[in-house]
Amino acid sequence: MIPENLPILPLRDMVLYPEIVAPVMVGRESSKRLVDEAVAGNKTIGLVALRDPEIEDPTATDLYSFGTAARIVQMLRFPDGTIRIVVEGLARIRLTKITATSPYFRGDVEVVTPPQSESPKIDALVRNVLASFQQMVEMAPYIPDQLFVAAINISEPDNLADFMASNVNISIEERQELLETTDVESRLEKLVRIINRELAILQMGSKIQEEVQSEMEQGQREFLLRKQLEIIRRELGDSPDEKAEVDELREQLESLVMPDDARKEAERELGRLERIPSASPEHAVIRSYLDWMLAFPWDKSTPEEIDVNKAAKILDADHYDLEKVKDRILEYLAVKQLSSEIRGPILCFVGPPGVGKTSLGKSIAKATGREFVRLSLGGVRDEAEIRGHRRTYIGSMPGRIVQALRRAGTINPVVMLDEIDKLGADFRGDPAAALLEVLDPEQNRSFRDHYLDVPVDLSRVLFITTANVLDTIPPALLDRMEVLPLPGYTEPDKLQIAKRFLIGRQRSEHGLKASQLTITDAAIRRVIENYTREAGVRNLEREIATLARKAARAIASKERRKVTIDERQVPKFLGKRKFQHTVAEEADEVGLATGLAVTGAGGDVLFVEASLVPGKGGLTLTGQLGQVMQESARAAFTYARSRADALGAEADWWEKFDVHIHVPAGAIPKDGPSAGVTMTTALVSALTGKPIRKTVGMTGEVTLRGKVLPVGGIKEKLLAAHRAGLETVLLPRDNEVDLDDVPEFVIRNTEIVLVRHVDEVVQEALGIKGLAKGRGPRRVGKKPKAPSTRGRSAPKSRKGSPQRRRKGA
Numbered sequence: 001m002i003p004e005n006l007p008i009l010p011l012r013d014m015v016l017y018p019e020i021v022a023p024v025m026v027g028r029e030s031s032k033r034l035v036d037e038a039v040a041g042n043k044t045i046g047l048v049a050l051r052d053p054e055i056e057d058p059t060a061t062d063l064y065s066f067g068t069a070a071r072i073v074q075m076l077r078f079p080d081g082t083i084r085i086v087v088e089g090l091a092r093i094r095l096t097k098i099t100a101t102s103p104y105f106r107g108d109v110e111v112v113t114p115p116q117s118e119s120p121k122i123d124a125l126v127r128n129v130l131a132s133f134q135q136m137v138e139m140a141p142y143i144p145d146q147l148f149v150a151a152i153n154i155s156e157p158d159n160l161a162d163f164m165a166s167n168v169n170i171s172i173e174e175r176q177e178l179l180e181t182t183d184v185e186s187r188l189e190k191l192v193r194i195i196n197r198e199l200a201i202l203q204m205g206s207k208i209q210e211e212v213q214s215e216m217e218q219g220q221r222e223f224l225l226r227k228q229l230e231i232i233r234r235e236l237g238d239s240p241d242e243k244a245e246v247d248e249l250r251e252q253l254e255s256l257v258m259p260d261d262a263r264k265e266a267e268r269e270l271g272r273l274e275r276i277p278s279a280s281p282e283h284a285v286i287r288s289y290l291d292w293m294l295a296f297p298w299d300k301s302t303p304e305e306i307d308v309n310k311a312a313k314i315l316d317a318d319h320y321d322l323e324k325v326k327d328r329i330l331e332y333l334a335v336k337q338l339s340s341e342i343r344g345p346i347l348c349f350v351g352p353p354g355v356g357k358t359s360l361g362k363s364i365a366k367a368t369g370r371e372f373v374r375l376s377l378g379g380v381r382d383e384a385e386i387r388g389h390r391r392t393y394i395g396s397m398p399g400r401i402v403q404a405l406r407r408a409g410t411i412n413p414v415v416m417l418d419e420i421d422k423l424g425a426d427f428r429g430d431p432a433a434a435l436l437e438v439l440d441p442e443q444n445r446s447f448r449d450h451y452l453d454v455p456v457d458l459s460r461v462l463f464i465t466t467a468n469v470l471d472t473i474p475p476a477l478l479d480r481m482e483v484l485p486l487p488g489y490t491e492p493d494k495l496q497i498a499k500r501f502l503i504g505r506q507r508s509e510h511g512l513k514a515s516q517l518t519i520t521d522a523a524i525r526r527v528i529e530n531y532t533r534e535a536g537v538r539n540l541e542r543e544i545a546t547l548a549r550k551a552a553r554a555i556a557s558k559e560r561r562k563v564t565i566d567e568r569q570v571p572k573f574l575g576k577r578k579f580q581h582t583v584a585e586e587a588d589e590v591g592l593a594t595g596l597a598v599t600g601a602g603g604d605v606l607f608v609e610a611s612l613v614p615g616k617g618g619l620t621l622t623g624q625l626g627q628v629m630q631e632s633a634r635a636a637f638t639y640a641r642s643r644a645d646a647l648g649a650e651a652d653w654w655e656k657f658d659v660h661i662h663v664p665a666g667a668i669p670k671d672g673p674s675a676g677v678t679m680t681t682a683l684v685s686a687l688t689g690k691p692i693r694k695t696v697g698m699t700g701e702v703t704l705r706g707k708v709l710p711v712g713g714i715k716e717k718l719l720a721a722h723r724a725g726l727e728t729v730l731l732p733r734d735n736e737v738d739l740d741d742v743p744e745f746v747i748r749n750t751e752i753v754l755v756r757h758v759d760e761v762v763q764e765a766l767g768i769k770g771l772a773k774g775r776g777p778r779r780v781g782k783k784p785k786a787p788s789t790r791g792r793s794a795p796k797s798r799k800g801s802p803q804r805r806r807k808g809a
Contacts, residue, residue: 296406435477592685
């Protein structure tokens with residue numbers, strides 16, 4: 001008689017069936033206590049499998065609801081404290097309730113009795129199971145023959161199904177499913193499917209083993225035959241095919257002009273090839289090495305035809321603007337024209353995507369008459385990609401540098417190393433370290449590839465690299481390159497590029513004549529402003545290609561003979577606008593300052609909001625601000641505290657208020673030092689209650705002493721300010737040298753105020769007089785309109801301030 005309440009022993013990777021005797025190892029302290037108490041009592045326990053065998057401290061939810069009541073028939077205690085028990089399954093049980101979890105599980109159980117059935121189908125299933133099991137015993141080495149003898153002596157189908165389930169190699173989940181299947185007929189049907197599946201796996205494994213054995217025997221047979229053939233040929237002194245192959249390679253080697261080191265190595269390997277039989281794996285390795293040595297352009301070079309005037313025309317024809325980069329390239333070509341022995345610099349074009357870095361390399365190759373090869377280094381993490389693999393490895397090859405020279409067919413091509421800022425490093429080495437030798441003019445005369453293992457002269461190669469940013473390039477590698485920044489294009493630049501290059505190229509690619517497709521300047525401007533946001537022109541060309549496709553369809557379908565696209569028709573072809581540039585606020589507001597920032601798509605306007613709420617001097621920053629921007633906000637907070645008297649605020653205002661600074665577009669991460677003056681101005685405005693002029697934009701880094709430090713991206717920021725309709729821009733005084741790069745139309749239409757101290761910024765933006773004592777900002781550009789006085793007292797006239805200097809007027 002099985003008690004209604006039993007101690008429950010959780011099982012790992014095991015399911016016990018009724019009438020089955022099996023050993024169980026017990027290691028947990030709670031389980032050992034359960035066994036001790038059960039042995040001292042009626043020896044009856046419940047065995048329930050764990051849903052996850054990896055769980056160390058199971059709970060009630062980790063147990064299956066079905067298990068087996070069992071009797072402990074033997075217990076053995078080992079020296080390490082573990083216990084081995086032998087249990088005999090008594091009956092299926094359903095665990096209805098856990099009544100205790102400490103010191104071990106106890107639960108109410110219900111004995112599950114399988115329904116009795118004597119249908120002919122059960123007899124057929126029993127025969128099928130026995131027949132399939134007999135085949136498994138014959139094929140599976142892990143199943144002893146005695147198990148089949150025991151199986152055919154079991155008369156009850158219920159017990160036979162449990163016996164089979166406990167001896168077939170199946171998963172714990174399938175074992176548990178068979179335990180929970182109380183209907184004998186259903187259990188036998190599942191067992192038939194499981195045994196047939198396992199039988200099919202065994203048959204497949206046997207077939208694979210036979211095929212492998214057959215291939216091994218065939219390979220051994222071929223090896224023995226080849227050995228015998230080799231010995232016969234050696235005895236006869238006759239090997240015409242191999243001898244002809246070696247003679248051909250020797251002729252090629254003698255006809256080549258190559259360095260002495262390379263020739264000696266090639267002759268040594270050719271001698272080895274002559275002695276090694278063709279059946280040897282080493283024969284193929286040596287032959288591949290000799291092919292690389294013979295195909296490498298040791299003495300082949302492209303004659304240079306350098307004409308500076310011609311090169312200038314090529315660069316102007318292929319690229320708009322980029323004057324500084326073009327000048328540097330022409331300077332190098334001019335020196336090269338006068339002195340052919342000069343070592344060329346390693347140029348590094350740095351700029352956002354789509355500004356023409358790769359195409360500049362092609363233009364240089366075209367201007368010098370050299371071959372052009374491009375290597376993409378983005379994502380390269382293996383040093384062997386640069387230096388090559390040693391020949392001891394199977395499938396080894398030279399590095400990408402040697403491969404590029406072989407592909408170019410000359411020893412002096414233009415090799416562009418693209419995306420050099422995206423190199424990686426892992427346990428296989430650092431490719432950037434390998435490039436140090438490649439790009440160093442003092443070392444690359446004798447660059448040694450691991451595969452060729454002879455010096456290769458790279459001094460005649462013109463290396464050009466490209467990158468989007470410099471931060472990820474190791475300093476030692478960056479030191480070997482001359483950085484040429486390629487800034488993003490302005491909207492007028494993009495308009496000219498579209499008219500001179502992009503539209504014509506897309507007409508040609510889409511089979512259109514110049515008379516069949518016309519795109520007005522206003523339409524191009526609208527595409528630039530509302531359908532692209534980038535520093536380059538890649539997306540602009542995609543949008544122009546869309547216009548060309550629409551036009552080609554209209555012409556091919558006979559709807560129109562020619563298509564003219566003006567500003568109003570752009571949404572019809574491209575859909576609703578994708579982007580909208582930020583514009584200046586409509587009114588002066590307290591605590592809202594307009595900053596200027598640079599993104600990957602160029603310059604943009606950035607609003608900073610500041611607010612004071614009753615509190616105890618806390619500072620809250622929101623808007624996904626990076627570490628640098630957070631530090632700028634703290635510096636602004638300290639400035640506002642230190643200048644409370646001059647600003648007309650209470651000296652202890654910060655003890656009564658909390659400050660909240662927010663930069664809108666909270667879903668976009670932001671960082672950089674340029675927002676320092678903007679945060680300071682917004683905070684001072686919130687503190688004093690004075691609104692900030694809506695037409696004033698600003699940028700600059702702030703120190704604790706109030707100094708305004710220079711920042712980058714001045715050209716892009718001023719273009720963004722002009723686009724947004726800002727009339728006045730406050731810049732750090734030290735950034736005055738950067739105004740030479742700003743387009744003239746921006747200088748003419750924007751008042752640029754150059755400041756040294758944040759007091760000057762606050763005085764200009766809020767009209768608070770008397771802050772910048774002894775200091776005065778420097779003004780460049782147009783004379784502004786009178787500032788708005790709505791919401792504040794009108795500022796007094798600027799007596800004694802420096803006269804405005806007009807630039808480019």
